[in-house]
Amino acid sequence: MRARLLMHYEVEVKYPIENFEALRKIILERGARYKKTIEQEDLYFAHPLRDFSETDEAFRIRRVGSKNMVTYKGPLVDQETKTRQEIEVQLADGPETLAGFEEVLKQLSFQPVHRVCKSRNIFILNEAEREFEIVLDHVRELGDYAEIESQAEESQVDEVREQILELAKSLSLGPQVERRSYLRLLLDKKNANT
Numbered sequence: 001m002r003a004r005l006l007m008h009y010e011v012e013v014k015y016p017i018e019n020f021e022a023l024r025k026i027i028l029e030r031g032a033r034y035k036k037t038i039e040q041e042d043l044y045f046a047h048p049l050r051d052f053s054e055t056d057e058a059f060r061i062r063r064v065g066s067k068n069m070v071t072y073k074g075p076l077v078d079q080e081t082k083t084r085q086e087i088e089v090q091l092a093d094g095p096e097t098l099a100g101f102e103e104v105l106k107q108l109s110f111q112p113v114h115r116v117c118k119s120r121n122i123f124i125l126n127e128a129e130r131e132f133e134i135v136l137d138h139v140r141e142l143g144d145y146a147e148i149e150s151q152a153e154e155s156q157v158d159e160v161r162e163q164i165l166e167l168a169k170s171l172s173l174g175p176q177v178e179r180r181s182y183l184r185l186l187l188d189k190k191n192a193n194t
Helices: 020-029 095-107 154-170 182-192
Strands: 004-016 033-046 058-064 067-073 084-091 111-127 130-139 143-152
Touching (some): 004 154, 020 111, 020 130, 033 182, 058 095, 067 095, 084 095, 095 111, 111 154, 130 182, 143 154
Antiparallel strands (some): 004 084, 004 143, 033 058, 058 067, 067 084, 111 130, 130 143
């Protein structure tokens, strides 16, 4: 199994959206280029010794087609956005790797929490000498959301956060950033219905 390790800060904002197609048009008019649409399936796990809902961390396995990766997301670092350290390791392709790694985690007492399935439309916008990824997500059981993100070194986080918030404002997103993850939104919805 070959692994590729990525460590950086993910600076991100997320907003619920009312009109998917209208926002898509605005993004394209802004100069973004459509990259692709993918189906993602994320299986989140609970740590055996600490409560990720208390520490604001996340640990998941993601499947995109035959591609697999495991991701750890550290605690949020500010009160305005979803900025956090992210460590992502690419796993070998295929369902056998996915099932095997899931079983390893279970044997180590990590427990599956919930599966998040979404269709993600990805756009790339280059502005202010930075690449921004703008995604329009349709999340099963939740609805439609827009996310804007960029990667940053620790020393760049504040600057990138301001650029992203300004971009979101110019796209008429907001005003309130949704800081909860899709997992948290789904769990909150489930708890509200019980």
